[in-house]
Amino acid sequence: MSLHLFDTASRTLRPFEPLEPGRVGMYICGLTTQGSPHIGHVRFAVAFDVLRRWLERGHGYDVTLVRNVTDIDDKILAKSAEAGRPWWAWSYLHERETAHALDLLGVLPPTYEPRATGHITEQLELIEILLEKGHAYVAEDGSGDVYFDVRSWPAYGELTRQKLEDMEPAGDADPRGKRDPRDFALWKGHKPGEPETASWPTPYGRGRPGWHLECSAMARKYLGDAFDIHGGGVDLRFPHHENEQAQSRAAGLDFANFWLHNAWVTVKGAKMGKSLGNALAVTELTRTVRPLVLRYYLGAAHYRSTVEYGEGSLEEALAAVERIEGFLSRALEVVGEPADALLEASRALSVDEAFPAAFREALDDDVNVPGALAVVFGAVREGNKALEAAPDAGDREGTRRTVLQLVAMLDVLGVNPLDPRWGGSAGATDNRTSTVLAALVQERLDARARARADKDFATADAIRDQLTALGVVIEDTPSGARWALR
Secondary structure (H helix, E strand, O other): OOOEEEEOOOOEEEEOOOOEOOEEEEEEOOOEOOOOOEHHHHHHHHHHHHHHHHHHHHOOOEEEEEEOEEOOOHHHHHHHHHHOOOHHHHHHHHHHHHHHHHHHOOOOOOOEOOEHHHHHHHHHHHHHHHHHOOOEEEOOOOOOOEEEOHHHOOOOOOOOOOOHHHOOOOOOOOHHHOOOOOOEEEEEEOOOOOOHHHOEOOOOOOEEEOHHHHHHHHHHHHHOOEEEEEEEEHHHHHHHHHHHHHHHHHOOOOEEEEEEEEOOEEEOOEEOOHHHOOOOEHHHHOOOOOHHHHHHHHHOOOOOOOEEEOOOHHHHHHHHHHHHHHHHHHHHHHHOOOHHHHHHHHHOOOHHHHOOHHHHHHHHEOOOHHHHHHHHHHHHHHHHHHHHHOOOOOOHHHHHHHHHHHHHHHHHHOOOOOOHHHOOEOOEOOHHHHHHHHHHHHHHHHHHHHHHHOOOHHHHHHHHHHHHHOOEEEEEEOOEEEEEEO
16 A cells, blocks of 8 residues: 555545655754653654654655754743743753754654744744734734734634634733734844843734744744644643744645644643653663663654553563564574674665565554554564474574565664664673673673583573663573573
8 A cells, every 4th residue: 555644634544645756855943942841742753753764764765854842932931930940042952952862762853853942933924924914913902012913714623623713712812912812923023121132123023923823923934834744742732833824825825735644642632741750851760771771762652642651661662672672682692693694784785675565454554562562573473483393503594684674674663672772782781891791791691501410400490680780681491591681
């Protein structure tokens, strides 16, 4: 089948064809840099990273991915003031934390990562267009606020299929300057008590951009008046994405052809967030959990399905990753080639050679990662059976083909243990470290085998317990003990 994506706007699974053959433009709403990112914040980045990888590797598209940074808004100003820090320093601190968290999780860097404050000119140009077309107005109270006139745009509400009269008032500016309480701010006039540095001169007075305006202007700057995919968390559908679409199309822009939204990470059924006291910072979790395991956990569910975090969640992800690594470790022994050479060979395969048909069908069906993982673990299961059937000689060529396909599939999912970012050789940090570690563990396994041969089971058990405490998992097989890192 061809690639189909679930378009939130039409609520249908639509065949995907890029507006420009061979090229895909994607805009993903990034984070507001008000605080440290937790796993609920970054799920969107993992989900759309898989889509981006599949568009590039599975379909050969040249993808331009824009992920913005909202580096100024009400919350940033409030929290920086509470901390006694300049707003721009507070914002930049958390921008760096976010970039570090996404890098830890193996999210590919965007093509462009524009900041809202770096695109004031483009935002003011968009306001002028809306004013000229009669879809915006300057507040008459002298505040310097500029609003989008929702009643001037009959299609307002079409993204989320709401009627105007059923909507709550927009709470993003002083309602005294509005013609309709549901009108939303395009520009916010400078208010007493706000830092002077958090405002820019305009014909309407000093002020700063509204949240929704920022994304419309940046998407237009880097992707043009029309682009293929706009993505973000499901909580952004209203009002953010609804307002983005309305102001962009009212300005005469075609804007996004597809809207994609990922679901939340929840704790006990509630959306993860700092206000609930259940936030789990990425940098804190990765002190005790391998980043590869956390990446696997966040990406294993379908992007439109809720991920429920609870006790045992990461243990299940760890077990899945170790199962993959265990097979790769044994398979590399049989194949007898360095991990980096196999990785390069895998990436040189054609799409048909690299990916089983069932894997392609799964990801072409609205990026069905659970279906794709079923194919991955089917390959692991069959590969292990082949190795167990001939543990000494093994089928080198057959095993090599399995490894190359497995690596290709895991690469697309962003959880390939042979990728250098995760260690590069099924868990080891480099070839030299791997060699030394293997020699040391093998010496202890040989000592354990001698103890068992002498019926000194106390010593044999002590050696096993010692290795287990160090994170070495031992598997006794007919051809001898095998080991892997937990």
